[in-house]
Amino acid sequence: MNGKRGPPVVALSSPVVWDDREHIQTTFIDISERLSVSGLPDYALNEVPTGISIADITRDDQPLIYINDMFVELTGYPREEVIGTNCRFLQGERTREEPVAKMRAAIEAREPVTVVLRNYRKDGSMFWNRVTLTPITDETGTVRYYLGFQEDVSEQKLYEKEQAIFKKHAEAAEQAIFITDRAGTIEYVNPTFERMTGYSAEEAIGQSPRLIKSDQQDDRFYTELWETITAGNIWEAEVINRTKSGELYKVHQQIVPITNDRGEITHFAAIERDVTDTRFAEQVLDVMNRVLRHNVRTSVNVIDGYAELLANNIEDPELRAAARIIRERSEVLEKISDRTAEIQGLFKRRKDAKSLPVGNIVEFVERNRQQYPEADIDVQINANTDMEIKNGGLLQSAIDEAIENAVVHNDQPVAKIEVRVCKPEETADVHIEIADNGPGIPSAEWEIITVGEETPLVHSSGIGLWLIYWTVTALGGAVELTENDPRGSVLTYRVPVVID
Numbered sequence: 001m002n003g004k005r006g007p008p009v010v011a012l013s014s015p016v017v018w019d020d021r022e023h024i025q026t027t028f029i030d031i032s033e034r035l036s037v038s039g040l041p042d043y044a045l046n047e048v049p050t051g052i053s054i055a056d057i058t059r060d061d062q063p064l065i066y067i068n069d070m071f072v073e074l075t076g077y078p079r080e081e082v083i084g085t086n087c088r089f090l091q092g093e094r095t096r097e098e099p100v101a102k103m104r105a106a107i108e109a110r111e112p113v114t115v116v117l118r119n120y121r122k123d124g125s126m127f128w129n130r131v132t133l134t135p136i137t138d139e140t141g142t143v144r145y146y147l148g149f150q151e152d153v154s155e156q157k158l159y160e161k162e163q164a165i166f167k168k169h170a171e172a173a174e175q176a177i178f179i180t181d182r183a184g185t186i187e188y189v190n191p192t193f194e195r196m197t198g199y200s201a202e203e204a205i206g207q208s209p210r211l212i213k214s215d216q217q218d219d220r221f222y223t224e225l226w227e228t229i230t231a232g233n234i235w236e237a238e239v240i241n242r243t244k245s246g247e248l249y250k251v252h253q254q255i256v257p258i259t260n261d262r263g264e265i266t267h268f269a270a271i272e273r274d275v276t277d278t279r280f281a282e283q284v285l286d287v288m289n290r291v292l293r294h295n296v297r298t299s300v301n302v303i304d305g306y307a308e309l310l311a312n313n314i315e316d317p318e319l320r321a322a323a324r325i326i327r328e329r330s331e332v333l334e335k336i337s338d339r340t341a342e343i344q345g346l347f348k349r350r351k352d353a354k355s356l357p358v359g360n361i362v363e364f365v366e367r368n369r370q371q372y373p374e375a376d377i378d379v380q381i382n383a384n385t386d387m388e389i390k391n392g393g394l395l396q397s398a399i400d401e402a403i404e405n406a407v408v409h410n411d412q413p414v415a416k417i418e419v420r421v422c423k424p425e426e427t428a429d430v431h432i433e434i435a436d437n438g439p440g441i442p443s444a445e446w447e448i449i450t451v452g453e454e455t456p457l458v459h460s461s462g463i464g465l466w467l468i469y470w471t472v473t474a475l476g477g478a479v480e481l482t483e484n485d486p487r488g489s490v491l492t493y494r495v496p497v498v499i500d
């Protein structure tokens with residue numbers, strides 16, 4: 001030893017067995033070449049799972065003087081392209097100015113800063129970079145170097161974005177939504193949950209859904225629920241729950257297990273739709289239907305019977321004409337009662353409606369052709385006849401109704417009705433057009449349907465259009481009314497097809 005300081009070295013010691021004895025072997029590595037300005041050897045910095053960079057901020061344009069392996073891996077830029085340049089080369093077209101200005105200001109003030117911003121790799125791909133900049137102060141208190149950490153937080157950003165989207169939808173949803181962890185502790189409730197149950201988010205979070213449990217379901221019900229969802233399946237049923245003030249309410253509930261990348265269940269999302277109102281509406285419909293179908297219909301039949309008796313036995317032509325009018329009107333009333341029954345049937349059947357091959361529409365039209373031999377009814381199918389219309393089993397009444405309307409209200413010598421079916425390439429819907437040459441459906445009447453509400457001043461003259469609208473809507477489709485050329489109307493039903 002001559003007393004001179006040698007090069008900076010790192011000593012690595014490890015036990016070795018030599019000559020049947022244990023020795024400590026020490027290896028000295030000369031790191032003078034690799035010593036970084038931070039005082040840490042290069043290879044140590046390369047062990048870290050984050051990008052590390054060092055810039056000399058006293059030099060012109062604050063060039064990078066060091067980057068670790070992870071920086072190269074993260075950005076795709078080789079060292080020789082990067083050292084000597086300012087790190088802003090990572091920024092691109094969609095990098096926002098705000099985080100950039102924040103970094104600039106922090107460096108100017110010699111302060112630390114963390115920002116998340118869009119950066120771009122050498123291959124042009126974007127990643128969300130969390131950049132942390134720390135000034136390195138030397139013994140004299142001056143800052144010559146800045147240490148930068150780069151972390152790819154794209155996944156986290158995506159997760160945050162998905163969360164934000166979910167939250168936006170959940171906050172606006174008409175259904176009550178709550179999310180629990182795997183053990184069933186509530187982590188999130190939406191505003192509808194708060195309204196429906198009377199429990200605020202603050203009161204509900206941290207609790208078990210037992211909070212809203214009523215005694216209306218037995219233990220077996222809940223055992224089955226847990227068995228279903230812990231097996232990773234969606235559970236769906238009608239449940240009676242209890243609000244904070246003790247009232248019972250009925251919901252249609254769906255519980256969906258949420259899994260992570262590895263397929264493990266991390267959360268459960270519960271979606272509850274209040275069916276108390278729906279049940280009420282169904283009850284009203286049932287009662288109205290019974291009254292119309294039985295009480296009104298029976299009375300109408302009696303009235304018609306007496307009117308017929310009068311018509312056959314009265315000599316006075318004026319009174320005979322009056323009796324005939326009574327009979328005609330009775331028939332209209334009878335028809336209305338039938339329609340109501342059909343609408344009620346639609347509500348009952350919509351839940352388990354079957355799909356229907358497009359080709360079956362030909363049969364529906366054929367039946368109408370037989371019923372109205374005086375009309376000229378044509379059908380054209382420009383679609384694969386085997387294609388299945390979703391819930392298409394409900395469709396017949398909407399087609400019958402449109403054809404009947406077109407025949408009954410027609411003002412031409414011959415009622416011409418064309419039923420055209422096509423499947424436009426760009427949609428997943430089949431279009432069924434029913435065109436006629438009649439006087440056209442009055443737009444005021446159609447407006448009531450599209451507005452969706454009858455007022456005492458504007459009410460639709462019949463329930464036929466409602467029947468069409470409800471049927472097509474119930475099977476997941478939409479109805480459109482346009483003018484036919486040269487006269488009449490075209491009703492277009494856009495109905496979804498089954499995609500397998």
Ligand SMILES: Cc1cc2nc3c(=O)[nH]c(=O)nc-3n(C[C@H](O)[C@H](O)[C@H](O)COP(=O)(O)O)c2cc1C
Binds near residue numbers: 053062086088103107
């Ligand atoms: C050590 C260090 C590392 C940096 N790392 C990044 C980075 O990864 N991504 C980035 O967009 N900017 C980074 N910057 C910021 C830019 O180099 C620059 O300071 C910023 O764009 C503001 O300055 P300007 O307005 O002159 O471009 C870093 C800066 C320093 C000093």
